[in-house]
Amino acid sequence: MNTETTRTQIMQHAQRLIQERGYNGFSYRDLSALIGIKTSSIHYYFPCKEDLLLAVVQQYYARWQAAIQAIDASLSADAKLRVYVDIHRQAFCNTDRICLAAALAADLASLPTGVRQAVQDFYRANEDWLAQVLEQGVREGSLRVPGDLGTAARSTFAALQGSLVTARLFNNSDRMKDLLQGALSGRELE
Amino acid sequence: MNTETTRTQIMQHAQRLIQERGYNGFSYRDLSALIGIKTSSIHYYFPCKEDLLLAVVQQYYARWQAAIQAIDASLSADAKLRVYVDIHRQAFCNTDRICLAAALAADLASLPTGVRQAVQDFYRANEDWLAQVLEQGVREGSLRVPGDLGTAARSTFAALQGSLVTARLFNNSDRMKDLLQGALSGRELE
């Protein structure tokens, strides 16, 4: 088995299991059974569980950054918001998983310090991106944002994360559409 | 040690540990160390972990119902909403914990079926209550709700749950105030 493939497989399954069952809900044994290698081989790539966790979180963050940067900068603010929500809705429809950062944030007290920091960074980056887009929308006149921009951005991201949780809980991806109709159309779009 | 006291202690610590570290993040051993009894004594009250989990969830649900019913029915819709959000904000400020149902929903795939149902019931009950209050607000003319009432109720509860997660993540209870200013004042209150 090619090295990169094994390492990649480990990280893919680890991410999925965390999103499905939480940080404390999977083991090296689970991974070894899924991939078809021994647990000691996983330790070769990730000496301890925290190493694996950090690698998975950082890769998730990096991919999110790439997805965000791929959003056409020339779009209007409300178009950017629709693309942004749709990225999350599509990801949910394809995988039936909540956000990795939300899954980890739920187990906060059991996270290694470094991971906790990475989760905070992810949340902050999303909120900052949303605040920028809301600001653009106000400038353009295409969005109406009552009150503070940062407040609106934080509430919007909280609603997005919460909607992913309920979409999975009720096995109903329409919950993500709720978000578009309610939070965005209602509050922030004219 | 009085029986009811021991049983109560077990359930209190179990609920707290689930809210802090997730369902898979605590053990009978953790509980026994915290309370000062042996793990076999815990098995006397709750033969298996699922029994304990179900008891904790049902108690949490019952207390929520009591708190909701204690809200003065004669209040205006927007006053009810403010009391409702304040119940959650106060609970967070006092305990630094997210909602038990949200903590369990994050570990969904690892939950026993009965617990999954109880978590769904809790979410549904909150959404139904919110939808009723929004409906009252529209009737009174004190709330402006764009689009479907059920949609607005679901988004509002998702934002509430998500805000609790970030309030803890950033150790900042103002996140709950964000919700009042943004989601309620902005979207639903005139």
Added chain:
DNA sequence: GTCTATAAACGGATAGAC
């Protein structure tokens, strides 16, 4: 790189004494 073998602690759970 992957394996076997092993370690030491932890996990939920039970039987039976007091």
Added chain:
DNA sequence: GTCTATCCGTTTATAGAC
């Protein structure tokens, strides 16, 4: 009710052969 003692599988991790 709570304890001691015990069961047996799990979990994370390491050492060393191949």
